[in-house]
Amino acid sequence: MPDIILIAGAGSGLGEGMAFGLAEAGHEVIATVRTQDDADALQAKAKTRRIALRSQKLNVRNATDIDAILPLDFDILVHNVAQGEGGPISEIPLAILHSMFETNVFGPLSLTQKVARKWIAAGKRGKIVFVSSVSALDFPPVIAPYASSLHALEVISRALHHELKPFGIQVQTINPGPFGTGFNEGMIANAFRWLDDSRNFTKRAALQAEADAIIGAGARLADPAAMIQRMVEIIPARTGRYRNVYPEEMRKVIDICAADAFYLEI
Numbered sequence: 280m281p282d283i284i285l286i287a288g289a290g291s292g293l294g295e296g297m298a299f300g301l302a303e304a305g306h307e308v309i310a311t312v313r314t315q316d317d318a319d320a321l322q323a324k325a326k327t328r329r330i331a332l333r334s335q336k337l338n339v340r341n342a343t344d345i346d347a348i349l350p351l352d353f354d355i356l357v358h359n360v361a362q363g364e365g366g367p368i369s370e371i372p373l374a375i376l377h378s379m380f381e382t383n384v385f386g387p388l389s390l391t392q393k394v395a396r397k398w399i400a401a402g403k404r405g406k407i408v409f410v411s412s413v414s415a416l417d418f419p420p421v422i423a424p425y426a427s428s429l430h431a432l433e434v435i436s437r438a439l440h441h442e443l444k445p446f447g448i449q450v451q452t453i454n455p456g457p458f459g460t461g462f463n464e465g466m467i468a469n470a471f472r473w474l475d476d477s478r479n480f481t482k483r484a485a486l487q488a489e490a491d492a493i494i495g496a497g498a499r500l501a502d503p504a505a506m507i508q509r510m511v512e513i514i515p516a517r518t519g520r521y522r523n524v525y526p527e528e529m530r531k532v533i534d535i536c537a538a539d540a541f542y543l544e545i
Contacts, residue, residue, distance in 0.1 A: 339386030366470030
């Protein structure tokens with residue numbers, strides 16, 4: 280039967296794609312975005328494409344927005360909110376790091392805690408899906424700040440999987456590789472807002488060269504449409520793996536990185 284699926288972070292890229300894809304597959308989709316203007320724009324775009332979904336404002340850092348979501352009835356909660364920050368973690372301003380963790384970790388956890396409490400009280404066997412990243416499982420040097428926040432989210436989601444399973448609530452992660460949505464490029468660009476050759480020991484040219492090498496390789500891996508299709512399949516499914524890495528060949532990269540860490544010398 281079709282599910283009611285609430286997506287936090289459906290304004291662009293993979294989030295918008297999965298929202299439209301799930302709606303086209305027959306599910307009732309509540310697609311949330313950060314501002315009311317964004318919600319209106321998404322609703323207009325869906326109408327133009329003749330896709331039936333409901334858009335709503337949800338800033339996961341805003342307790343009032345979260346409380347406004349809680350009365351809604353939905354079966355599956357999908358976390359896709361992401362603030363991307365790149366650059367050297369040895370020099371990134373801590374205010375930027377704090378902001379990113381508020382968006383990527385604490386906001387989603389706050390919403391999850393409240394939804395889980397509501398579902399458990401009602402005896403609802405819901406499902407929570409965290410859209411993480413392959414970068415949370417390996418070591419991407421130029422986007423270490425972003426990866427660190429998603430690594431924290433990985434630990435949280437694994438703990439939630441253990442803690443909520445006795446109540447019939449499923450928890451799952453989806454770990455996309457680097458796709459051509461523009462997110463990775465924007466994340467690197469953000470570092471150049473604060474990286475200054477006169478102040479920082481990491482030089483702009485060196486960071487750009489390393490980023491070009493990584494993004495250039497990643498862009499050849501897969502089309503975003505393929506990832507969106509996998510999300511449309513995984514999210515409503517009530518059976519499957521806890522962790523879903525895509526493209527599958529990225530699992531080899533993760534395994535190599537994990538093995539290397541055991542033999543890394545100081």
